[in-house]
Amino acid sequence: MSEFDPPKSGAASMLVRGGEPVHGEIHVRGSKNALPKAMVAALLTSEKCRLTNISAITDLGVVEELITITGGDVHHSNDQIEITAHSFTELSETDVVRLHATSRIPVLTTAVSLHRSGRAIIAAPGGCEIGPRPVDFHLNVLRAFGARDSQFENHIELVADRLRGARVRLPFPSVGATEQFLFASSLAEGNSELTNAAIEPEILDLVAVLQKMGAIISVEPNRTIRVTGVESLHGFDHRVIGDRLEAASWASLALATAGEITVRGVQQQLLSTFLNMFRRAGGDFTIDADSDVLTFHRARRMLRPLALETDVHPGFMTDWQSPFVTALTQADGVSVVHETVYEDRLGYTDALRSLGAQIQVFTECLGPTRCRFGAANHRHSAVVVGPTKLHGAELSIPDLRAGFSYVIAAAAAEGESLLHGVDLLDRGYSDFRAKLSAVGIDHR
Numbered sequence: 001m002s003e004f005d006p007p008k009s010g011a012a013s014m015l016v017r018g019g020e021p022v023h024g025e026i027h028v029r030g031s032k033n034a035l036p037k038a039m040v041a042a043l044l045t046s047e048k049c050r051l052t053n054i055s056a057i058t059d060l061g062v063v064e065e066l067i068t069i070t071g072g073d074v075h076h077s078n079d080q081i082e083i084t085a086h087s088f089t090e091l092s093e094t095d096v097v098r099l100h101a102t103s104r105i106p107v108l109t110t111a112v113s114l115h116r117s118g119r120a121i122i123a124a125p126g127g128c129e130i131g132p133r134p135v136d137f138h139l140n141v142l143r144a145f146g147a148r149d150s151q152f153e154n155h156i157e158l159v160a161d162r163l164r165g166a167r168v169r170l171p172f173p174s175v176g177a178t179e180q181f182l183f184a185s186s187l188a189e190g191n192s193e194l195t196n197a198a199i200e201p202e203i204l205d206l207v208a209v210l211q212k213m214g215a216i217i218s219v220e221p222n223r224t225i226r227v228t229g230v231e232s233l234h235g236f237d238h239r240v241i242g243d244r245l246e247a248a249s250w251a252s253l254a255l256a257t258a259g260e261i262t263v264r265g266v267q268q269q270l271l272s273t274f275l276n277m278f279r280r281a282g283g284d285f286t287i288d289a290d291s292d293v294l295t296f297h298r299a300r301r302m303l304r305p306l307a308l309e310t311d312v313h314p315g316f317m318t319d320w321q322s323p324f325v326t327a328l329t330q331a332d333g334v335s336v337v338h339e340t341v342y343e344d345r346l347g348y349t350d351a352l353r354s355l356g357a358q359i360q361v362f363t364e365c366l367g368p369t370r371c372r373f374g375a376a377n378h379r380h381s382a383v384v385v386g387p388t389k390l391h392g393a394e395l396s397i398p399d400l401r402a403g404f405s406y407v408i409a410a411a412a413a414e415g416e417s418l419l420h421g422v423d424l425l426d427r428g429y430s431d432f433r434a435k436l437s438a439v440g441i442d443h444r
């Protein structure tokens with residue numbers, strides 16, 4: 001007899017029966033945080049561009065709509081997307097306000113719009129609510145390239161003749177602002193330099209795309225990126241890197257439930273820091289010769305507690321944090337977590353406590369680094385006491401990674417859990433219901 005009324009078909013809710021180790025194999029495709037950026041790059045040319053290794057995630061829909069509204073063609077078939085932005089009309093204020101509210105990607109088209117039409121509009125961007133997530137760095141980058149901006153009630157208008165090469169230093173190695181710099185500098189007049197840049201694998205994949213298009217970009221030591229602007233860019237053909245965030249989520253599920261999952265499609269080197277922490281916690285993995293088939297399991301019955309501090313690449317990724325910390329609720333001892341990238345990314349621990357986890361959240365910096373949030377009263381550190389026996393509960397999913405950590409907790413828990421808002425997971429986990437079945441999780 002079920003504790004909850006089963007969700008109606010098509011409802012964005014899911015009943016998960018937990019308590020069994022997972023076993024199975026899943027195939028991870030193109031990175032949620034690389035693919036949409038490559039699609040934006042296609043707007044920098046009127047020639048045809050092709051992308052392969054496509055994951056079926058809803059975040060792509062926003063970019064496809066944006067390309068179509070600006071006058072481009074998008075052909076999306078199973079494993080490839082073809083884009084031809086033969087013309088470009090800048091977005092209207094209404095479209096900007098609507099599209100910008102749905103995800104972080106549209107703000108990345110600002111430099112593109114300035115290149116192609118001399119005008120652009122920025123509105124408050126959407127995406128996961130894990131902190132205020134302002135775009136001030138983006139604006140400073142664009143101003144440095146000569147864009148002039150005017151503030152209006154709910155949007156900012158920017159105009160520019162031709163963007164001119166610039167030297168910019170980021171206050172924090174922001175992924176989005178680095179991407180904005182790459183889009184601006186590739187077609188700007190003269191040379192540009194970005195210091196304190198983000199160097200995530202998704203950034204290097206975008207650099208590879210732009211280089212295929214004819215750009216001149218060098219990623220140098222000490223987070224410095226140098227670019228010589230070119231007159232025009234041409235089409236490209238590119239296979240996007242696998243999604244290392246999705247791979248680490250499934251690995252954390254195997255760790256939490258003492259199961260075994262084989263993940264195909266993500267290169268070992270994209271996960272290097274995660275693999276080290278996975279092994280420190282008492283997990284282990286085998287990797288095939290091509291280094292893109294990894295099998296994750298526990299190396300010992302009880303997991304070890306850890307001190308975990310997130311950081312920008314090559315540190316421990318903030319997007320790995322919530323799924324991995326959920327597994328640490330099963331470790332034998334006290335783990336300490338310090339989130340240094342987002343000021344409000346520990347909210348999900350309230351829900352884990354309702355399943356029986358023992359987690360205390362703090363505003364102090366509980367880690368070796370005194371981070372930006374130290375003195376600002378942000379709940380960005382946590383102490384996790386384990387092992388705790390988790391039991392089923394009813395939860396509402398607030399954002400993508402927290403959502404997957406709820407799936408992990410529900411799978412590790414005795415009894416049933418009812419998860420609401422699971423369609424949010426479609427934003428970044430392709431075919432995840434089929435994958436849950438593939439690893440033996442009883443859900444409906």
Ligand code: EPZ
Nearest residue numbers: 033104128133134135136137138174175176177319341342
């Ligand atoms: C990208 O977000 C990813 N999203 C995020 O993944 C990821 O967590 C993040 O990079 C860090 O790796 C996409 O690629 C779509 P940032 P982005 O600019 O570019 C502050 C997921 O779960 N900041 O590197 O928005 C900001 O508030 C998502 O897949 C400013 O203050 O991240 C944050 O504290 C979540 N001003 C920090 O920098 C700015 O103008 C890092 O943000 C820009 C950023």
